Amino acid sequence: MVAVKSRTQKNRLSLPGRTDKRIDALLSLLTENTTIVISGAQIAKEIGVRRQTVWRWIETLRAAGVKVKGHPRTGYHIERAADVLAPKLLARGLRGTPFAKHIFHFFKVDSTNTVAMRLGEEGEAHGTVVVAEEQTSGRGRAGHSWHSEKAAGIYVSILLRPQISPMLAPALTLVAGLAAYDAIAEESGLRPDIRWPNDVLLKGKKVCGILTEMQAEPDRMHFAVIGIGINVNQTKMPNDLASIATSMRMETGRVHSRLELLARLLRHLDRYYNQFIAEGAAPILRRFAEVSSYFEGKRVRISTSTDNFVGTTAGLEPMGILRVKRDDGKIESVISGMVAEAE
């Protein structure tokens, strides 16, 4: 049983580094008034802090890539909309979804998944979103790390409390991959691919990875955390990743709005998640079959903790598990593992 804590208990949870709500208000104020120079005194009054604090926080925003013009004596303005994934700005694009209400933003954090798992244990609500401009220990699948360059990508974790059996977790994983697929396709204008279970690829290279973690009993899921990393505006990948990973900007030659992309991603997640809860895994599997070249007939190398073999993909089982036909004809069910295209 997971204990749902009272509001007083929840308030005691300390989240070092969480962005102050008044920085969020400062950013909204500047974004809503891009054509006006607002004095430091006016800003201070409006958001309820001292002028020195306004100056310090303007520096924080500049360090995060926001182009704030001006200085303490004259006043401040920003020339174009800030691409910071701040709660107030993000919530505008999420009206009508459960993701608009509880958004935890960090300029820098170890891992958004670690924070979201902690929030899950503390009884935080379904739909809570944890998002960061930079991660210092971003985690990937199979113990890998996730390269999380400051203000270049999207690093987000979503806390979900589906009333489902943990047996359906593989399908929930597909739900997240489909949402990322649609968001990346719309924003880039390109046609991505999905490598089972949910790596999104652009021109054969990984642009998005998803790490699903959960707390469950054998027959009941308490909560799941879906951690999504998207390479958006990186101009190059580190040497060790260059042959396997890419960013949207590297493929389209354009800078993309992370704010707009994240709002799209969460709206699609809301849509697929609702469909999954209402209709089960079947429509999710059908959509996966439509968009993934890995669904059927793809030569792949499978590496699990106990096995490593080459075979041909042969569709999904009803819960979202991958079927792979070995060369001797035997069908294997791959619950989790690394999938790579085989030569």
Ligand code: BTN
């Ligand atoms: C993968 O190995 O493909 C999964 C990568 C998942 C990365 C994301 S970034 C946001 C969230 N926080 C983490 O520490 N990891 C996930």
